[in-house]
Amino acid sequence: MSDQQTAPPAAAPALAGVGGTAESVAAEEPGAAVTGVEAIPGPVDAPGAPAHPVAVQDPVLSADPGAPAPVPPPRDRRRLRAALRWTSAVLVFAVLGGATAYAVTLPRRTDVPGLETPDDGRWTYPALRLPKLPAGAPRAYAGDRxxxxxxxxxxxxxxxxxxxxxxxxxxxxxxxxxxxxxxxxxxxxxxxxxxxxxxxxxxxxxxxxxxxxxxxxxxxxxxxxxxxxxxxxxxxxxxxxxxxxxxxxxxxxxxxxxxxxxxxxxxxxxxxxxxxxxxxxxxxxxxxxxxxxxxxxxxxxxxxxxxxxxxxxxxxxxxxxxxx
Structure with missing residues (x-):
């Protein structure tokens, strides 16, 4: 492998400022026509001839009544999926919140007649720890040692x-x-x-x-x-x-x-x-x-x-x- 590293390709020039839309970008390009739905570049005439604008028909208004509805652009589909995900998340949190609110209102087991655990008289002792042995000394039950x-x-x-x-x-x-x-x-x-x-x-x-x-x-x-x-x-x-x-x-x-x-x-x-x-x-x-x-x-x-x-x-x- 060569020691030289290939330089990364130059970044493409920005097409629009922050918050710009596809419509505004297309309107700034010469020779492009803009409608409410999309922009389609017009034909280029022979040199010296005046430009002839091309009429673009709105596909939604000109569609046949019996034709299927057009598939929304990919951007619209992404918005739809995002909306569905957020709606599902809200529903899940609502269910969990309701379950938690119900659980904290339940009585403790010891407060329910017939389920309480009676005190059997056991005492509470501190945690037990075996003392440290002298170096090399075995415990009392160390077998042959x-x-x-x-x-x-x-x-x-x-x-x-x-x-x-x-x-x-x-x-x-x-x-x-x-x-x-x-x-x-x-x-x-x-x-x-x-x-x-x-x-x-x-x-x-x-x-x-x-x-x-x-x-x-x-x-x-x-x-x-x-x-x-x-x-x-x-x-x-x-x-x-x-x-x-x-x-x-x-x-x-x-x-x-x-x-x-x-x-x-x-x-x-x-x-x-x-x-x-x-x-x-x-x-x-x-x-x-x-x-x-x-x-x-x-x-x-x-x-x-x-x-x-x-x-x-x-x-x-x-x-x-x-x-x-």
């Missing part, structure tokens, strides 16, 4: 945040976020505290992170995360807390019949939920023990009268997800 189920993340960052609208009990923050073991043991019946204080250190308890809050309806929630030196020691600690000790206010507990059995959890995580057996005292206590590798989560929820199952189960599931 972490066969002991060790939680390398900061245990305090694995605590479930308080539900929205709750009043947080700051006394559970402890020193540097770690709860003293004696404070945790106080959560159990007085007769069981001495034995538990002896057993937990023997089971290799390292430290405890805890959080507690009170909801406007009077529900009290306490969550404890206990980390042991290994998963077998954690299992031993769970055995002690569920067999030789009982949480305060719930001297007799039974398996939670409202808990849905058969739910699956990561790895060998085990979740056991309990409910205070009848006859109950002033408060109804529900509790859960989650064993996740080297860590045990103890959840206690209480309320005067009856403690609903829904927020309790929701809290247990969310805490399980953070440990998984």
């Amino acid at each position: 972490n066969p002991g189920g060790v939680h390398y993340a900061d245990l305090r960052a694995l605590l479930l945040p308080a539900a929205r609208g709750a009043k947080v009990d700051r006394s559970f923050d402890g020193k540097d976020g770690w709860l003293p073991t004696a404070r945790f043991i106080d959560a159990f019946e007085e007769a069981d505290r001495k034995g538990l204080a002896e057993r937990l250190p023997q089971a290799g308890l390292r430290h405890i992170a805890a959080r507690a809050w009170d909801m406007p309806d009077g529900t009290r929630t306490e969550i404890y995360l206990l980390q042991f030196i290994s998963a077998p020691y954690a299992e031993e600690g769970r055995f002690d807390m569920t067999t030789i000790a009982e949480l305060s206010g719930a001297p007799i507990k039974v398996l939670d019949q409202d808990w849905k059995r058969g739910m699956t959890f990561p790895g060998d995580m085990s979740v056991s939920t309990y409910s205070e057996d009848k006859p109950r005292g002033r408060e109804h206590v529900r509790s859960a023990f989650i064993v996740s590798g080297d860590t045990i989560a103890v959840i206690a929820m209480s309320k005067a009268g009856t403690q609903p199952a829904v927020p309790f189960h929701q809290t247990v599931l969310l805490q399980s997800q953070l440990l998984g």
Whole structure:
């Protein structure tokens, strides 16, 4: 291909100014006759002869009555198509506008009798985020990379945040976020505290992170995360807390019949939920023990009268997800 570029053809001279019509253009050309419809150039006579004007007959007026109507010029057809498009657009917008106006006047689903979604008592929690791990450290359920189920993340960052609208009990923050073991043991019946204080250190308890809050309806929630030196020691600690000790206010507990059995959890995580057996005292206590590798989560929820199952189960599931 040649390196030289062909110069573009020169633009044609303007025939009319802005807004000029075909009729005005034709009238300015010599030797052209103009009618109301179109201009047809006249014949050229011999040199020196006077010009003879040519009579042009209007095709519309001279057409036979039975002849078909003449086809409009292309310019008229373009105007017709443009008008049709604009008319269609106006109709479409009118329909959409009417539909929108109708939709916004419809009642909400919750306002229609029989279609409202009743509140099942679920709480609203902040968005959950898994904490960052130390460089190269695997998560608790990383298969062969972490066969002991060790939680390398900061245990305090694995605590479930308080539900929205709750009043947080700051006394559970402890020193540097770690709860003293004696404070945790106080959560159990007085007769069981001495034995538990002896057993937990023997089971290799390292430290405890805890959080507690009170909801406007009077529900009290306490969550404890206990980390042991290994998963077998954690299992031993769970055995002690569920067999030789009982949480305060719930001297007799039974398996939670409202808990849905058969739910699956990561790895060998085990979740056991309990409910205070009848006859109950002033408060109804529900509790859960989650064993996740080297860590045990103890959840206690209480309320005067009856403690609903829904927020309790929701809290247990969310805490399980953070440990998984």
